[in-house]
Amino acid sequence: MPLDKTERPVRRAQARRASGAVALLAALVLLGGFLPLYWVYLLATAAISALVARSIGLVTNRVGIITLCQMSFAAIGGWVVSWLALAWPGAHFPVLVLLGGLAAGPVGLVIGAVTTRIRGAELAVVTLGFAAALDLVLRQWGFPGVGTGTPVLPSAPFSDPRWFFALAWTLLILLHLCLTALSRTRLGSGWSVLRASERSAAALGVRVVAAKSAAFGAGALVAGVAGGLLAGQYGLLTTAVFTPLSSMVHLATAVLCGASVLGGAVLAGLFTVLVPEALRRLGLPLDLGNIIFALGAFDVLRRGNGGIWEQLSAGLQDRAFRDVRAVCQPTARSRGVEGASECGAVARPPSRPPALQARGLGVRLGGHRVLDSVEVVVASGEVHALIGPNGAGKSTFIDAVTGFLPAYEGTIRVGGAPIDPLSASARALGGVRRTFQQSRVNGSSTVDEYLRLAAGSRSPSSIPLVRELFGLPEGRLPIRLMDAGSRRILEVAGALAARPRLLLLDEPAAGLDDAVSRELAAVLRGIPAEFDCAVLVIEHDMEFVRAAASRTTVLDEGRIVGSGPTSEILRDPRVIAAYLGKGGGA
Numbered sequence: 001m002p003l004d005k006t007e008r009p010v011r012r013a014q015a016r017r018a019s020g021a022v023a024l025l026a027a028l029v030l031l032g033g034f035l036p037l038y039w040v041y042l043l044a045t046a047a048i049s050a051l052v053a054r055s056i057g058l059v060t061n062r063v064g065i066i067t068l069c070q071m072s073f074a075a076i077g078g079w080v081v082s083w084l085a086l087a088w089p090g091a092h093f094p095v096l097v098l099l100g101g102l103a104a105g106p107v108g109l110v111i112g113a114v115t116t117r118i119r120g121a122e123l124a125v126v127t128l129g130f131a132a133a134l135d136l137v138l139r140q141w142g143f144p145g146v147g148t149g150t151p152v153l154p155s156a157p158f159s160d161p162r163w164f165f166a167l168a169w170t171l172l173i174l175l176h177l178c179l180t181a182l183s184r185t186r187l188g189s190g191w192s193v194l195r196a197s198e199r200s201a202a203a204l205g206v207r208v209v210a211a212k213s214a215a216f217g218a219g220a221l222v223a224g225v226a227g228g229l230l231a232g233q234y235g236l237l238t239t240a241v242f243t244p245l246s247s248m249v250h251l252a253t254a255v256l257c258g259a260s261v262l263g264g265a266v267l268a269g270l271f272t273v274l275v276p277e278a279l280r281r282l283g284l285p286l287d288l289g290n291i292i293f294a295l296g297a298f299d300v301l302r303r304g305n306g307g308i309w310e311q312l313s314a315g316l317q318d319r320a321f322r323d324v325r326a327v328c329q330p331t332a333r334s335r336g337v338e339g340a341s342e343c344g345a346v347a348r349p350p351s352r353p354p355a356l357q358a359r360g361l362g363v364r365l366g367g368h369r370v371l372d373s374v375e376v377v378v379a380s381g382e383v384h385a386l387i388g389p390n391g392a393g394k395s396t397f398i399d400a401v402t403g404f405l406p407a408y409e410g411t412i413r414v415g416g417a418p419i420d421p422l423s424a425s426a427r428a429l430g431g432v433r434r435t436f437q438q439s440r441v442n443g444s445s446t447v448d449e450y451l452r453l454a455a456g457s458r459s460p461s462s463i464p465l466v467r468e469l470f471g472l473p474e475g476r477l478p479i480r481l482m483d484a485g486s487r488r489i490l491e492v493a494g495a496l497a498a499r500p501r502l503l504l505l506d507e508p509a510a511g512l513d514d515a516v517s518r519e520l521a522a523v524l525r526g527i528p529a530e531f532d533c534a535v536l537v538i539e540h541d542m543e544f545v546r547a548a549a550s551r552t553t554v555l556d557e558g559r560i561v562g563s564g565p566t567s568e569i570l571r572d573p574r575v576i577a578a579y580l581g582k583g584g585g586a
């Protein structure tokens, strides 16, 4: 199948990265052939620690979940390899190690699935609880072979330390490539958005439970492989290697080094091994290393801009884009959409059901009635504005329609079909897309990565269309280099790239200068004709509303006070009293 223009540079970058990883591996294997055996042993341990760091880099650095049980997954891998080595003498060691990883993966999946409603510090405590419980169980059971003094003996040639070294680094690089490939799938590309905001992820159609569970599962598999390698390296395992405390030390090192990327994971592996080695040679207490890692990780978390390697690559990226345009310049003329219709309505067959129909919508939040028997109808092919003073309930209305409220009264139909039982991500996948008042796009993604995730696999062809319409900057630009207004426009472009049936925009023009705001209004007015999609837009700027919307509904204190053609509504004395009279920003 021919690749579209946005895919080609991505494939080229992937190929470059994969060949870089293979070249690194070849260099390491050569190095292992020449180094003294003591250093070969240390560097094999560094590769195993790098695997643990990479697994934490996925769950914590990438998805934003603090995990304190990664060494417990390693313990599961180590236990399974020790048991299999006894039960299946002569089995190929790499096969045993992979089986150790495959045993740990499902445990991670289950932990991810049962903890999806728990967040932040509470989730970290749950993972610590799991680590403590497994530690107790392992102390009781012990590792297979320890009782009888039968060590795990890796099969030839991996019984040779140099071959073992090569195996450890090969597995690190192969698993890194697998994680990179996984992060490009629909499931994995949601990981970085989850870190920025679960609400944004759900609004893009990311299935939050599945994405979080998959991250835990993949991380556990990688840590399980590390545990299996430790079984081969030590021969007999003890619980002291896998304590909750050692999970915390690995977490600190992974966060400090920026282990969401291979370079950061390798750095973390090297730190874990070389810092204690240096302290030992200097005659200093080994615990000093852990204190340094913990303080460094604390500083990284406090500043929130990534670990050492992540900052390094972000700095290089920012320098490369120093002179590149980083703002969005929507222009309706680019596709002639400004002439779609003076009033924004597109002629439709009369039989077509409304794009949105909210009947008797009531919402109570914190004991306060925020929406009361609200009725809103948005015809198909229409741009409809929802206006009202601050606190009128406009954003709450969008939250209800897009499935972001735990409960509401009344019914909501989209294209004539009720959507009330559907979750936020199911509504997004069904064609109901939204943007937020405060943009929560992940700044480390590039413009193209965000558009591909937002568009989904069903409509990648719409990406060039929205790119042109909204005047988006160069696709490889990291989003953190864009200002708040441009990020909001990018969110609108992403939502539209999914070719929704209904698009709900929460103050898309906030903070834009007048000229950009006017162009954006003209672009919105043309969306129904261009994309066969109805739009509901919240806005406080009445010039924008006049230019973009054919019909307008006014909310005040959770009740509808008027609805009709925009020009009439903005002249209605009741509306002027309820909204414009209160200094609503006309």
Ligand SMILES: Nc1ncnc2c1ncn2[C@@H]1O[C@H](COP(=O)(O)OP(=O)(O)OP(=O)(O)O)[C@@H](O)[C@H]1O
Pocket: 365, 366, 368, 370, 388, 389, 390, 391, 392, 393, 394, 395, 396, 397, 437
């Ligand atoms: N989680 C919540 N708990 C309690 N009250 C809430 C909650 N969320 C919103 N509210 C209240 O609901 C009311 C409506 O809020 P909403 O954000 O929908 O208004 P809005 O019309 O969008 O305002 P603005 O134009 O300022 O964005 C406000 O009084 C707000 O304080």
